[in-house]
Amino acid sequence: MKICTVVGARPQFIKAAALSRVLRRQHEEVLIHTGQHYDHNMSDIFFDELSIPRPDYNLGIAGGSHGKMTGEMLIAIEEVLQKERPDMVLVFGDTNSTLAGALAAVKLHLPICHVEAGVRMETLQNPEEVNRVLTDRISALLLCCTETAIGNLRAEGITRGVYNTGDLMYDAVLYYGKRLTAPRPGDLMDFSGKEVALPEKYVLLTCHREENTGTDEPLDQIFSAMEALPVPVVYPVHPRNHERAQRLCQEKGYRNILLTQPVGYLTSLYLVSHADQVVTDSGGLQREAWFLGRQCITLLDNPPWPETLEGNVNQLCRPDKEEILRKLSVRPDFSRHQNQFGDGHAAEKITEILSAYQG
Known part of the structure; x- marks a missing residue:
């Protein structure tokens, strides 16, 4: 064919x-x-x-x-x-x-x-x-x-x-997961072109959907929650959103959020696999977090992948500071982690x- x-x-x-x-x-x-x-x-x-x-x-x-x-x-x-x-x-x-x-x-x-x-x-x-x-x-x-x-x-x-x-995303995680290495020079860069050092402990944030990034209010609520966390937050930013993200961080004085340029797949998979927790609005990343056994908070009202919600391994959440922090504090039950993919x-x-x- x-x-x-x-x-x-x-x-x-x-x-x-x-x-x-x-x-x-x-x-x-x-x-x-x-x-x-x-x-x-x-x-x-x-x-x-x-x-x-x-x-x-x-x-x-x-x-x-x-x-x-x-x-x-x-x-x-x-x-x-x-x-x-x-x-x-x-x-x-x-x-x-x-x-x-x-x-x-x-x-x-x-x-x-x-x-x-x-x-x-x-x-x-x-x-x-x-x-x-x-x-x-x-x-x-x-x-x-x-x-x-x-x-x-x-x-x-x-x-x-x-x-x-x-x-196919599960196929990819199994195949490419064997090739993961820590980010090399040039893999993790800020928007001025400077190297970003990956913290030993961190939360991974990805956020790109219009409902979360199209105006200041939802993104600021997400950032405010990330600023309150006890470990740094690594945020690879979609190009269409980096101006708003940079401006909010500067205006509000957020120092806990490390803004980086978008990263390649292997770097992204490494970041997921080594993160303490993942906060995302990506359908793909929430599955990757699930495949790799990382707790995830998904910034959506409706579950595109309800299979990942078992045992609070993944939780749906509004872009609201208090709700995000509350759900990040919930302990996931990985004993109910059964592969349906x-x-x-x-x-x-x-x-x-x-x-x-x-x-």
């Missing part, structure tokens, strides 16, 4: 790294990078350190409103698909790149394989939820990470082409399903 795979954001690069290594043994893959995450620390470093094949197409589309970005991607991806005429279009997760790739494919009557299908937060106020729901509705293959996701699809009347393959061979299962697809 010829398969066109659409990627554009950090979580998709990780999943592509896990899948492409296996997929390309049997099939021809054409990799389309929309450019949604575009600078070195958000994109190039992932391709370099994870040995992902270089994109066959880099569309260079980033920034702007959701509609503008998705529309420009749709136009550009359609042109590539018309040229390549693949047997299948494969998309990951829930980004604007995912929806644009799926829409371009369905308009050209090309079957879509949606990896990480069936995830639900039950609110269309979340833009990623819109992307994943619409993509699921038009996909021929819906490959789920967990039985919960299969149940979500069944409740919506979607049962055809649905499989539980396990989670597969056996680490999701890539092989996905490849088998694609090979057997008859349309």
Whole structure:
């Protein structure tokens, strides 16, 4: 088969790294990078350190409103698909790149394989939820990470082409986790280009979603909680948010938060695995914390991964100082830590399903 795979954001690069290594043994893959995450620390470093094949197409589309970005991607991806005429279009997760790739494919009557299908937060106020729901509705293959996701699809009347393959993110943690080393010079830098020394004990913070970073108030509540912790907080900052983060730290005199540039996947995985606790609004990072046995506070109202909530290993939390501190003080019960994300061979299962697809 010829398969066109659409990627554009950090979580998709990780999943592509896990899948492409296996997929390309049997099939021809054409990799389309929309450019949604575009600078070195958000994109190039992932391709370099994870040995992902270089994109066959880099569309260079980033920034702007959701509609503008998705529309420009749709136009550009359609042109590539018309040229390549693949047997299948494969998309990951829930980004604007995912929806644009799926829409371009369905308009050209090309079957879509949606990896990480069936995830639900039950609110269309979340833009990623819109992307994943619409993509699921038009996909021929819906490959789920967990039985919960299969149940979500069944409740919506979607049962055809649905499989539980396990989670490519778990594949990646198992594969790349063996290669982790402490950050090297240049791995952990502030925004002035100076090296950041990694504390012996620290809390890891990642926070990028619009509802938490789009205005000062929620981010300031999060920062105020981090400032009150007894250990330093390491915060790799998304480029679109670093100006607000730096300004708040300066205005409020926050000294406990170490702002760094975005980090590569291997550095990020090391930071998770050695953190005392993790505070995040990332769907990927909350799973990585769970895989690696770290307590996590997720700054969301709805659980995209309810499997991680058992035993308070992961807890949902509003961007409120007192609630964050209260939940960080709760002891997790790791005895209830049962893996529901597969056996680490999701890539092989996905490849088998694609090979057997008859349309």
